[in-house]
Amino acid sequence: MPSPADEPIPPEGIPAALAAELSDRTPEELRNTIIYAQELLQFHDETASPVIPGPNEEILRSTERDGYTEVVKRTTCADGCDDCPHGPYLYHLKEESRPEGGTKVRWTFLGEVSLAE
Incomplete structure (x- = not known):
């Protein structure tokens, strides 16, 4: 169970x-x-918002920037993983037009960050 200090x-x-x-x-x-x-x-x-957490994901921070959304999230694995949770990781999300119409959100992984950043 997460501690109160880990609350987003x-x-x-x-x-x-x-x-x-x-x-x-x-x-x-x-x-x-x-x-x-x-x-x-x-x-x-x-x-x-394109920022919708997937299964076993927790969004810690989401900030709208000019042309993209900056997202910090962490993930958890199946039971038994001694390293969980993983992250936090920084991503940039950008909504891109599709040739066949509509849009798709592209997640670009930038790396691990500390929560103080």
């Missing part, structure tokens, strides 16, 4: 009361919150 730091712009409320939610409630937030973005004619 909310990004700038998130009200403290909302961050506190979210940190008390269960994984299922958080997943439902993500779905609801994406629906609200669509309602406000905004595109959903």
Whole structure:
């Protein structure tokens, strides 16, 4: 079980009361919150963030930059891995147009980082 010191730091712009409320939610409630937030973005004619954690991934930080999104995440393996969790790792995400139409999010791995960075 993760320690309170490992809890992610909310990004700038998130009200403290909302961050506190979210940190008390269960994984299922958080997943439902993500779905609801994406629906609200669509309602406000905004595109959903390309930063969606995969299985066994934890997004520690996501920062919008000019032309890309900077993401720091860590991953866990199956039970029995003595080195888990792995990371944190830094990625740049860029949404690219596809020749056949639509877009695809490209994750570029940049390397391991410390949480203080």
